[in-house]
Amino acid sequence: MYQPIPPRPPQETMPTMYDLPSELVGESGLPDEFHCIQADLLSETCQPPNYSSEEILVASDLNLYYDPRHTLWYKRPDWYMVLGVPSASQQQDLRLSYVVWQEGVDPFLIVELLSPGTEQDDLGKRLREVNQPPTKWEVYEEILRVPYYVVYDRYENNLRAFRLIGTRYEAISLPENRFWLDELELGLGLWQGSYQQTTGLWLRWYNAADWVSTRKEQAQQERQRAEQERQQAEQERQRAEQEYQRAEQEYQRAEREYQRAERLSEYLRSQGIDPDNLS
Incomplete structure (x- = not known):
């Protein structure tokens, strides 16, 4: 030994x-x-x-x-x-x-x-x-x-x-x-x-x-995470765009209703009727 x-x-x-x-x-x-x-x-x-x-x-x-x-x-x-x-x-x-x-x-x-x-x-x-x-x-x-x-x-x-x-x-x-x-x-x-x-x-x-990941695997994982984050950001952008479009549509509907109400008020006044005192 x-x-x-x-x-x-x-x-x-x-x-x-x-x-x-x-x-x-x-x-x-x-x-x-x-x-x-x-x-x-x-x-x-x-x-x-x-x-x-x-x-x-x-x-x-x-x-x-x-x-x-x-x-x-x-x-x-x-x-x-x-x-x-x-x-x-x-x-x-x-x-x-x-x-x-x-x-x-x-x-x-x-x-x-x-x-x-x-x-x-x-x-x-x-x-x-x-x-x-x-x-x-x-x-x-x-x-x-x-x-x-x-x-x-x-x-x-x-x-x-x-x-x-x-x-x-x-x-x-x-x-x-x-x-x-x-x-x-x-x-x-x-x-x-x-x-x-x-x-x-x-x-x-x-x-x-x-x-344990190798450097190449870590780089791939980082790319995948970056791609997922990009896709999530794109989805958020699309959702925000859809919300904006819905809000714009609501605004346009409200604007049309307001204009109709204004025209009706003008017509009533032309007929001698005060639209603010209607029962």
């Missing part, structure tokens, strides 16, 4: 993200299309109501350095979230990697998108080799003690989620392929739909009411 990490040494003695490589020669390179689209959807819909955008960091395929004793050891989660750490607001501050001993905060949730070549490592089924870095499962469960770990296999449409209970991960029951995280006031589940012009079954965040 991997030995616990000793207390972290002063940060000034440790390498930072500027000292550590963001990629290594011989690695497989950039993720495939699915990984990119799925990570985008997770990031776009990750909107916890109890955290501001300045209090949460989401990252995909960003090297995660976790051991100050072995500073070149790292994992590259497909997607992860860190609470209490802001994302960069200036381009020059964008992270090259996430260095735990520099940031001082471990990830809160990690998502791995399963592929045939990574299944054994992602699910903790691969034994650690002698004198080699620990597996992903060991790092997430024993070293970083990440509270939530999610694995999604798109080939089998199989979603698995684990929560750290004590010192071990325990599987979370997933009715309807979704589960709720009280800490975020959000849930994570499988959603059937189209995103970035690609239809499929996607991992997505939802809130107490519905799936």
Whole structure:
């Protein structure tokens, strides 16, 4: 079993993200299309109501350095979230990697998108080799003690989620392929739909009411609301026009009645009859 990490040494003695490589020669390179689209959807819909955008960091395929004793050891989660750490607001501050001993905060949730070549490592089924870095499962469960770990296999449409209970991960029951995280006031589940012009079954965040909207969906909803408001305004205008026309008709009828009464009064006076003294 991997030995616990000793207390972290002063940060000034440790390498930072500027000292550590963001990629290594011989690695497989950039993720495939699915990984990119799925990570985008997770990031776009990750909107916890109890955290501001300045209090949460989401990252995909960003090297995660976790051991100050072995500073070149790292994992590259497909997607992860860190609470209490802001994302960069200036381009020059964008992270090259996430260095735990520099940031001082471990990830809160990690998502791995399963592929045939990574299944054994992602699910903790691969034994650690002698004198080699620990597996992903060991790092997430024993070293970083990440509270939530999610694995999604798109080939089998199989979603698995684990929560750290004590010192071990325990599987979370997933009715309807979704589960709720009280800490975020959000849930994570499988959603059937189209995103970035690609239809499929996607991992997505939802809130107490519905799936969290993407920017495109929000824009569509705003357009629909604006169109509804325009239609309502048009209906109000039409109703006001109808009321005006009815009032105009009433005025014209009253004017005609008044003119008839005036002509009758003039006729009576011409006959020597005072119309104001008629019994």
